Amino acid sequence: MGRSLGVDFGKRRTGLAISDTAGLVAVPLDEVIYETDPARLAERIAELCRQRGIDTVVVGLPLNMDGSEGSAARAVREVVRKIGSLAAVEVVLWDERLSTREVESATRGRTRRMRRYKDSLAAQVILQSFLDARARVSNPAPGSRPR
Numbered sequence: 001m002g003r004s005l006g007v008d009f010g011k012r013r014t015g016l017a018i019s020d021t022a023g024l025v026a027v028p029l030d031e032v033i034y035e036t037d038p039a040r041l042a043e044r045i046a047e048l049c050r051q052r053g054i055d056t057v058v059v060g061l062p063l064n065m066d067g068s069e070g071s072a073a074r075a076v077r078e079v080v081r082k083i084g085s086l087a088a089v090e091v092v093l094w095d096e097r098l099s100t101r102e103v104e105s106a107t108r109g110r111t112r113r114m115r116r117y118k119d120s121l122a123a124q125v126i127l128q129s130f131l132d133a134r135a136r137v138s139n140p141a142p143g144s145r146p147r
Contacts, residue, residue, distance in 0.1 A: 002055030006127025007045065008096065008119050009060065009076050014041060015119025017127045018052065024135065026127035028120035038075070042082030049087045057089050060096030060126040094130050096122070 006017035006026055014033040017026045035041045049057065059080055062072040076093070084091050 002053055004056040004058055004127060004131065005045070005049060005052070005054045006123040006130070007057060007059045008123040008126055009041075009062075009072075009079065010119050012036065013119050014045075015117070015121065015123040016048070017120060017124035018054075019127060019131060023131055026124045026131055028117060028124040030117070030120070032117065032119055038079045039082060042079050042086055045079075045083050046086035046089075049089050054087075055089055057083060057087070057091045058094050058127050058130045059083075059091060060122070061093040063095055063097055065097065092130065094126050096126050 003021060004019040004023060004026075006019075008015040008017075012034065014035070016029040016031055016033065018029055019026050033041060033044050035044060045057065048054065059076060061076055062070075064070055080091050080093065083089070
């Protein structure tokens with residue numbers, strides 16, 4: 001199992017997180033991508049995948065609270081299609097509802113540096129949620145039954 005990259009797209013910047021090699025823990029990257037052009041953004045992410053040995057990209061899908069997709073979700077899907085055509089990686093869309101709010105709550109009153117990287121912290125929340133869900137499927141709790 002290779003590493004996973006978590007991605008939180010924003011209007012002005014994209015936050016990133018990476019898993020450990022065991023696929024158990026997500027950590028935010030100190031790197032934020034300041035790119036708004038979908039093609040160049042996809043190229044940058046594909047380049048990161050090659051450089052860091054990524055085999056799965058987990059992209060936060062910004063759904064509306066009722067679960068519907070708006071313009072932000074359509075924009076994310078466009079970039080995801082481009083990533084898939086540029087990199088030999090699995091790309092997973094992951095519900096990101098409330099991830100940014102969780103990070104904002106956790107960083108309220110914190111240092112300017114921590115607030116500056118809230119996009120990468122949101123990517124960490126998205127990726128960790130994915131890793132935890134994957135671990136639950138792979139290792140169900142004793143006594144539980146598959147549904």
